[in-house]
Amino acid sequence: MIMLEKVNLLDAANATKGLYVYDAVGKLNGGVVSVVRVENRTLDFHVHEQSDELFFVLEGRFTVETDDGQVTLAPGEMVIVPKGMRHRPVVTSLVKVMQIELEGTLNKQNSGTLYEP
Amino acid sequence: MIMLEKVNLLDAANATKGLYVYDAVGKLNGGVVSVVRVENRTLDFHVHEQSDELFFVLEGRFTVETDDGQVTLAPGEMVIVPKGMRHRPVVTSLVKVMQIELEGTLNKQNSGTLYEP
Numbered sequence: 001m002i003m004l005e006k007v008n009l010l011d012a013a014n015a016t017k018g019l020y021v022y023d024a025v026g027k028l029n030g031g032v033v034s035v036v037r038v039e040n041r042t043l044d045f046h047v048h049e050q051s052d053e054l055f056f057v058l059e060g061r062f063t064v065e066t067d068d069g070q071v072t073l074a075p076g077e078m079v080i081v082p083k084g085m086r087h088r089p090v091v092t093s094l095v096k097v098m099q100i101e102l103e104g105t106l107n108k109q110n111s112g113t114l115y116e117p
Numbered sequence: 118m119i120m121l122e123k124v125n126l127l128d129a130a131n132a133t134k135g136l137y138v139y140d141a142v143g144k145l146n147g148g149v150v151s152v153v154r155v156e157n158r159t160l161d162f163h164v165h166e167q168s169d170e171l172f173f174v175l176e177g178r179f180t181v182e183t184d185d186g187q188v189t190l191a192p193g194e195m196v197i198v199p200k201g202m203r204h205r206p207v208v209t210s211l212v213k214v215m216q217i218e219l220e221g222t223l224n225k226q227n228s229g230t231l232y233e234p
Contacts, residue, residue, distance in 0.1 A: 001185045004204075006196045009173075026197045029148055029169050029219055033197070052146050056126075058193075068118045076175075079123045080143045080150070087121075100217075102146055 010058045013037055013096040022099075022106065031100050038062070039094040045086050046110045051102035053081045060095030064088075127175045130154055130213040139216075139223065148217050155179070156211040162203050163227040168219035170198045177212030181205075 007025045013035040016023045020041065026033035031051075035058070045065075055064060056078040063072045064079055066087045071079055081087045099106075124142045130152040133140045137158065143150035148168075152175070162182075172181060173195040180189045181196055183204045188196055198204045216223075 002183075002199075002202065003186050004181060004183055004188045004196050004198065006188045006190055006194045008191075008194050010193055026171070026195070027169070028171050028197055028217060029146070029200075031146055031148075033171070033195075052144070054143070054145050054150070064121060066119075066121055069120050071121045071123045073123055074125075076127055077123045077125050078143070078150075079121050080145055081121065082119070083146075085119065085121075100145060 009035055009056075009098050010096060013058055013098070022111065027103075028100065030102055032103050032106075033098065033100050034106075035096070035098050037094065037096050038089070038091045040092060042090045043088045043110065045088045047086050048081075048083055048101065048105050048110070050083060051105040052083050053087075053105070054098075054100040055079050055081070055089070056098040058096040058098060060093060062092075062095040062097070063090040065090055126152055126173075126215050127213060130175055130215070139228065144220075145217065147219055149220050149223075150215065150217050151223075152213070152215050154211065154213050155206070155208045157209060159207045160205050160227065162205045164203050165198075165200055165218065165222050165227070167200060168222040169200050170204075170222070171215075171217040172196050172198070172206070173215040175213040175215060177210060179209075179212040179214070180207040182207055
């Protein structure tokens with residue numbers, strides 16, 4: 001018997017072990033749905049060659065910068081960074097985010113100090 | 118120059134042409150991110166053989182039934198129905214939902230009268 005389990009994304013983000021720690025909350029067609037809390041962190045520009053990347057803000061705000069501009073996301077807003085596009089997240093205050101990328105996409109270089117899939 | 122475009126998912130759901138009309142708001146690694154408004158509709162049990170299916174509630178509530186149980190989703194909650202699992206959405210009042218499936222998954226049989234990708 002396989003019961004479906006629902007996930008409250010904001011609760012899941014609040015339940016991660018700390019800032020910058022990703023929790024995988026689901027798998028979707030080769031992708032990983034994860035939640036994370038981040039505060040005051042700007043990652044280096046980077047590219048995911050194989051995977052598009054979806055960001056959806058649960059609480060707070062942050063900015064995604066690309067070579068051609070930037071977009072600031074508020075709660076309820078999402079953006080999809082196409083694979084191959086150089087980008088970096090710029091976080092200046094506490095933000096809680098849901099992300100989806102293909103499995104194996106996130107690592108210490110592109111996601112900060114910690115990743116616990 | 119490729120600018121990122123953000124999407125407010127609830128606004129997008131409110132902007133669809135009517136009830137039961139899916140709007141595709143993004144593409145993600147072979148999947149389609151879509152929004153839809155549904156009211157008082159129960160689809161037949163069905164299976165997506167090739168695709169997992171993510172449901173995320175933006176406003177309202179609805180229930181996903183499977184052979185082994187059911188789960189009722191409130192705003193901010195998501196569930197992923199694994200490919201191959203028989204299921205049906207049961208909607209008794211207005212609900213606004215974001216879904217993600219692999220491209221080509223939704224059709225009139227499994228999604229109701231209308232699908233405009």
